[in-house]
Amino acid sequence: xxxxxxxxxxxxxxxxxxxxxxxxxxxxxxxxxxxxxxxxxxxxxxxxxxxxxxxxxxxxxxxxxxxxxxxxxxxxxxxxxxxxxxxxxxxxxxxxxxxxxxxxxxxxxxxxxxx
Amino acid sequence: xxxxxxxxxxxxxxxxxxxxxxxxxxxxxxxxxxxxxxxxxxxxxxxxxxxxxxxxxxxxxxxxxxxxxxxxxxxxxxxxxxxxxxxxxxxxxxxxxxxxxxxxxxxxxxxxxx
Numbered sequence: 001x002x003x004x005x006x007x008x009x010x011x012x013x014x015x016x017x018x019x020x021x022x023x024x025x026x027x028x029x030x031x032x033x034x035x036x037x038x039x040x041x042x043x044x045x046x047x048x049x050x051x052x053x054x055x056x057x058x059x060x061x062x063x064x065x066x067x068x069x070x071x072x073x074x075x076x077x078x079x080x081x082x083x084x085x086x087x088x089x090x091x092x093x094x095x096x097x098x099x100x101x102x103x104x105x106x107x108x109x110x111x112x113x114x115x
Numbered sequence: 116x117x118x119x120x121x122x123x124x125x126x127x128x129x130x131x132x133x134x135x136x137x138x139x140x141x142x143x144x145x146x147x148x149x150x151x152x153x154x155x156x157x158x159x160x161x162x163x164x165x166x167x168x169x170x171x172x173x174x175x176x177x178x179x180x181x182x183x184x185x186x187x188x189x190x191x192x193x194x195x196x197x198x199x200x201x202x203x204x205x206x207x208x209x210x211x212x213x214x215x216x217x218x219x220x221x222x223x224x225x226x227x228x229x
Contacts, residue, residue: 004157032215043119043205043220044158051215090157094215101148101171103218105157 002027004093006106013081013113021076021109023091032094033074034103035065037087044090050074061085081113118142121206121221128196129229136191136224138206147189148218149181150205158205164189193226201228 003026013019025031035047048059055067065076074091091106118141128134140147146165150158160173164183178194187208193200203225207218 034217036218036220041222043222044207044218045220046217049215049217092157099171100173101163102160102173103148103158105150105159107155107157 002093002095002098002102002104004091004104004106006089006091006109008109009107010110010112013111015083015113015115016080019078019081019085019111019113021089021091021111023074023076023106025072025074025091025093025104027093027095029095029097031074032096033065033067034092034094035059035063035074035076036090036092038090038108039087047076047089083113083115086111086113119206119208119219119221121204121224123224124222125225125227127227127229130196130198132196132228133192133194134196134226136193136204136206136226138189138191138208138221140187140189140206140208141219144208144210144219145187146209146211146216147183147187148207148209149189149191150207151175151200152203152205152223154202161191196228198228201226 005024033050036044050057050067058064088108090108120139122137148163149161152158163171167183180192183189203223205223207220209216
Protein backbone atom coordinates (compact mmCIF):
# COMPACT_ATOMS: atom_id res chain seq x y z
CA UNK A 1 0.00 0.00 0.00
CA UNK A 2 1.14 3.52 -0.73
CA UNK A 3 1.90 5.78 2.22
CA UNK A 4 3.66 8.97 3.23
CA UNK A 5 5.15 9.70 6.63
CA UNK A 6 6.04 13.10 8.00
CA UNK A 7 7.62 12.13 11.30
CA UNK A 8 7.55 15.58 12.89
CA UNK A 9 4.26 17.24 13.80
CA UNK A 10 6.08 20.53 14.32
CA UNK A 11 9.47 22.00 13.46
CA UNK A 12 10.80 25.13 15.16
CA UNK A 13 13.57 27.13 13.53
CA UNK A 14 15.10 30.53 14.24
CA UNK A 15 14.89 33.07 11.43
CA UNK A 16 17.97 32.96 9.25
CA UNK A 17 18.81 29.35 10.13
CA UNK A 18 18.50 26.47 7.67
CA UNK A 19 15.35 24.38 7.87
CA UNK A 20 14.49 20.78 7.01
CA UNK A 21 11.05 19.21 6.93
CA UNK A 22 11.23 15.44 6.64
CA UNK A 23 9.22 13.11 4.42
CA UNK A 24 9.49 9.40 3.72
CA UNK A 25 7.29 7.42 1.38
CA UNK A 26 6.30 3.93 0.35
CA UNK A 27 5.02 3.02 -3.12
CA UNK A 28 5.09 -0.23 -5.06
CA UNK A 29 6.46 1.39 -8.22
CA UNK A 30 8.40 4.55 -8.95
CA UNK A 31 7.21 7.74 -7.27
CA UNK A 32 6.21 11.18 -8.29
CA UNK A 33 6.79 13.35 -5.21
CA UNK A 34 5.35 16.72 -4.28
CA UNK A 35 5.50 19.36 -1.57
CA UNK A 36 2.62 21.72 -0.88
CA UNK A 37 2.21 24.50 1.67
CA UNK A 38 -1.00 25.53 3.43
CA UNK A 39 -1.37 28.96 4.97
CA UNK A 40 -4.20 29.65 7.46
CA UNK A 41 -7.62 29.95 5.82
CA UNK A 42 -6.14 29.35 2.38
CA UNK A 43 -5.92 26.40 0.04
CA UNK A 44 -2.85 24.32 -0.61
CA UNK A 45 -0.14 25.85 -2.78
CA UNK A 46 2.33 23.89 -4.88
CA UNK A 47 6.00 24.26 -3.90
CA UNK A 48 7.90 21.72 -5.98
CA UNK A 49 7.86 18.24 -7.47
CA UNK A 50 10.18 15.41 -8.36
CA UNK A 51 9.38 13.53 -11.53
CA UNK A 52 12.67 12.22 -12.82
CA UNK A 53 16.25 13.30 -13.35
CA UNK A 54 18.26 15.43 -10.94
CA UNK A 55 17.67 14.34 -7.36
CA UNK A 56 17.81 17.95 -6.12
CA UNK A 57 14.68 19.85 -7.05
CA UNK A 58 14.30 23.60 -6.68
CA UNK A 59 10.93 25.18 -6.11
CA UNK A 60 9.06 28.30 -5.08
CA UNK A 61 10.12 30.76 -2.36
CA UNK A 62 13.69 29.43 -2.20
CA UNK A 63 12.70 25.91 -1.16
CA UNK A 64 14.37 22.79 -2.47
CA UNK A 65 14.01 19.07 -1.86
CA UNK A 66 16.29 16.11 -2.30
CA UNK A 67 15.02 12.78 -3.59
CA UNK A 68 16.83 9.83 -2.04
CA UNK A 69 15.70 6.56 -3.57
CA UNK A 70 17.64 4.27 -1.24
CA UNK A 71 16.20 5.95 1.84
CA UNK A 72 12.80 6.54 0.19
CA UNK A 73 12.92 10.12 1.38
CA UNK A 74 12.08 13.53 -0.04
CA UNK A 75 13.06 16.08 2.58
CA UNK A 76 12.20 19.75 2.09
CA UNK A 77 14.96 22.27 2.77
CA UNK A 78 15.71 25.97 2.75
CA UNK A 79 19.11 27.52 3.48
CA UNK A 80 17.79 30.53 5.42
CA UNK A 81 14.34 30.56 7.01
CA UNK A 82 11.99 33.55 6.99
CA UNK A 83 9.23 34.27 9.49
CA UNK A 84 6.83 34.26 6.52
CA UNK A 85 7.71 30.59 5.89
CA UNK A 86 5.65 29.68 8.96
CA UNK A 87 2.85 27.45 7.66
CA UNK A 88 1.70 23.84 7.36
CA UNK A 89 3.71 21.74 4.91
CA UNK A 90 2.48 18.58 3.21
CA UNK A 91 4.41 15.93 1.34
CA UNK A 92 2.52 13.84 -1.23
CA UNK A 93 3.31 10.90 -3.51
CA UNK A 94 1.86 9.28 -6.60
CA UNK A 95 2.87 5.87 -7.89
CA UNK A 96 3.80 6.21 -11.56
CA UNK A 97 1.99 2.97 -12.33
CA UNK A 98 -1.23 3.92 -10.53
CA UNK A 99 -3.96 4.34 -13.11
CA UNK A 100 -6.26 5.71 -10.42
CA UNK A 101 -4.37 9.04 -10.28
CA UNK A 102 -4.50 8.87 -6.50
CA UNK A 103 -2.29 11.33 -4.63
CA UNK A 104 -1.35 10.13 -1.15
CA UNK A 105 -0.63 12.80 1.44
CA UNK A 106 1.27 12.95 4.68
CA UNK A 107 -0.35 14.32 7.82
CA UNK A 108 1.53 17.60 7.56
CA UNK A 109 4.28 19.35 9.50
CA UNK A 110 3.73 22.70 11.15
CA UNK A 111 6.74 24.91 10.56
CA UNK A 112 7.27 27.75 13.02
CA UNK A 113 9.96 30.30 12.30
CA UNK A 114 10.83 32.48 15.28
CA UNK A 115 12.27 36.00 14.82
CA UNK B 116 -4.57 33.18 -5.81
CA UNK B 117 -5.04 30.08 -7.94
CA UNK B 118 -8.23 30.95 -9.81
CA UNK B 119 -10.04 27.92 -8.36
CA UNK B 120 -13.16 28.97 -6.50
CA UNK B 121 -15.31 26.87 -4.19
CA UNK B 122 -18.75 27.51 -2.78
CA UNK B 123 -20.04 27.74 -0.20
CA UNK B 124 -17.14 28.49 2.15
CA UNK B 125 -18.95 27.09 5.16
CA UNK B 126 -21.91 24.77 5.53
CA UNK B 127 -23.77 23.22 8.44
CA UNK B 128 -25.91 20.12 7.89
CA UNK B 129 -27.52 17.50 10.06
CA UNK B 130 -26.92 13.78 9.94
CA UNK B 131 -28.81 12.04 7.13
CA UNK B 132 -29.08 15.12 4.94
CA UNK B 133 -27.56 15.55 1.50
CA UNK B 134 -25.09 18.23 0.45
CA UNK B 135 -23.71 19.62 -2.82
CA UNK B 136 -20.39 21.43 -2.99
CA UNK B 137 -19.29 23.38 -6.05
CA UNK B 138 -15.98 24.14 -7.69
CA UNK B 139 -14.96 26.33 -10.61
CA UNK B 140 -11.65 25.26 -12.08
CA UNK B 141 -8.87 27.51 -13.24
CA UNK B 142 -9.21 28.74 -16.79
CA UNK B 143 -7.79 26.22 -19.26
CA UNK B 144 -7.88 23.30 -16.83
CA UNK B 145 -9.90 20.22 -17.80
CA UNK B 146 -9.26 18.03 -14.76
CA UNK B 147 -10.78 18.41 -11.32
CA UNK B 148 -10.06 16.35 -8.22
CA UNK B 149 -11.70 16.44 -4.81
CA UNK B 150 -10.13 15.86 -1.42
CA UNK B 151 -11.41 15.51 2.14
CA UNK B 152 -9.21 17.01 4.85
CA UNK B 153 -10.15 16.17 8.41
CA UNK B 154 -8.87 18.37 11.20
CA UNK B 155 -5.17 17.81 11.82
CA UNK B 156 -4.76 15.42 8.91
CA UNK B 157 -3.58 15.49 5.35
CA UNK B 158 -6.02 15.54 2.43
CA UNK B 159 -7.55 12.25 1.29
CA UNK B 160 -8.31 11.72 -2.39
CA UNK B 161 -12.02 11.26 -3.12
CA UNK B 162 -12.11 11.18 -6.93
CA UNK B 163 -10.97 12.87 -10.11
CA UNK B 164 -12.85 13.97 -13.23
CA UNK B 165 -11.34 14.47 -16.66
CA UNK B 166 -13.49 15.87 -19.45
CA UNK B 167 -16.72 15.03 -17.61
CA UNK B 168 -15.77 11.44 -16.82
CA UNK B 169 -14.62 10.04 -13.48
CA UNK B 170 -11.19 8.55 -14.11
CA UNK B 171 -9.97 7.87 -10.59
CA UNK B 172 -11.43 7.21 -7.18
CA UNK B 173 -10.12 6.81 -3.66
CA UNK B 174 -11.52 4.72 -0.82
CA UNK B 175 -14.79 6.55 -0.36
CA UNK B 176 -18.26 4.95 -0.37
CA UNK B 177 -20.70 5.43 -3.27
CA UNK B 178 -22.67 8.05 -1.33
CA UNK B 179 -19.83 10.37 -2.37
CA UNK B 180 -20.50 11.20 -6.00
CA UNK B 181 -19.59 13.91 -8.42
CA UNK B 182 -20.16 15.61 -11.71
CA UNK B 183 -18.08 17.62 -14.10
CA UNK B 184 -19.75 19.98 -16.53
CA UNK B 185 -18.77 20.98 -20.10
CA UNK B 186 -17.13 24.14 -18.75
CA UNK B 187 -15.07 21.83 -16.46
CA UNK B 188 -16.63 23.11 -13.26
CA UNK B 189 -17.54 20.36 -10.84
CA UNK B 190 -19.82 19.29 -8.03
CA UNK B 191 -19.28 16.96 -5.11
CA UNK B 192 -22.44 15.37 -3.73
CA UNK B 193 -22.61 13.56 -0.43
CA UNK B 194 -25.75 11.64 0.52
CA UNK B 195 -26.84 10.37 3.93
CA UNK B 196 -24.39 12.58 5.79
CA UNK B 197 -22.58 11.11 8.77
CA UNK B 198 -20.88 12.92 11.64
CA UNK B 199 -17.48 11.75 10.34
CA UNK B 200 -18.10 13.62 7.10
CA UNK B 201 -17.33 16.85 8.96
CA UNK B 202 -14.18 18.13 7.27
CA UNK B 203 -12.67 20.65 4.88
CA UNK B 204 -13.43 19.66 1.30
CA UNK B 205 -10.86 20.80 -1.20
CA UNK B 206 -11.16 21.01 -4.95
CA UNK B 207 -8.13 21.10 -7.20
CA UNK B 208 -7.78 21.64 -10.91
CA UNK B 209 -5.03 20.77 -13.34
CA UNK B 210 -4.45 20.54 -17.06
CA UNK B 211 -4.46 17.08 -18.61
CA UNK B 212 -4.53 13.74 -16.87
CA UNK B 213 -0.78 13.53 -16.48
CA UNK B 214 -0.01 11.83 -13.24
CA UNK B 215 2.74 14.34 -12.62
CA UNK B 216 0.59 17.43 -12.95
CA UNK B 217 0.75 20.06 -10.28
CA UNK B 218 -2.56 20.89 -8.67
CA UNK B 219 -4.16 24.28 -8.11
CA UNK B 220 -6.38 24.26 -5.03
CA UNK B 221 -9.36 26.28 -3.96
CA UNK B 222 -9.71 27.52 -0.39
CA UNK B 223 -12.16 24.76 0.44
CA UNK B 224 -15.62 24.28 1.89
CA UNK B 225 -15.80 23.66 5.63
CA UNK B 226 -18.62 21.16 6.21
CA UNK B 227 -19.97 20.57 9.70
CA UNK B 228 -22.40 17.70 10.25
CA UNK B 229 -24.40 17.87 13.49
